[in-house]
Amino acid sequence: MTKENNELDALLDDKKAANEEERGADKWDPSEGDTIKGYLMKTGWFDQGPYAPSLWLLIKTDDGDDVRVYCKTVLYGQVLEEMPAIGSGVVIRYEGRVQGKNNKYHSFTFVLVPDKDGNVKTDPAYWNEHGIYRGVKKQQPQQAQQASVEETGFF
Secondary structure (H helix, E strand, O other): OOHHHHHHHHHHHHHHHHHHHHHOOEEOOOOOOOEEEEEEEEEEEEEEOOEEEEEEEEEEEOOOOEEEEEOOHHHHHHHHHHOEOOOOEEEEEEEEEEEOOOOEEEEEEEEEEOOOOOOOOEOHHHHHHHOOOOOOOOOOOOOOOEOOHHHHOOO
């Protein structure tokens, strides 16, 4: 084996370890009213076979646990509206299944948590490159909903 192969093997081993760590993250399986709060660490796509891939978020909770949140349609849309930067404080509440005009759907509320200076971290360039998958048009970030720092206990 050459030095170049050893370096490539090391890169592959590092990637494998990172993937295994992500797969080890707990899946958030909320009941109505459940809330998760933490920091957005990573995003990715989950292949659902014949259906469109689903966005997932890796959240590090304030307890230090890594939790993977799979975004149903409503949550996916809210994430794209807010365009959070990696490292942002986020809060997600599952509102339950609600009756829409034609069918029931899973409802969520997604909020970016402001930092110590009262600013929310957004990254439109990241989401325009990585987050637009289901044919959603690229958009400018809207004013983020803001929870007070005191309510969340993040900072």
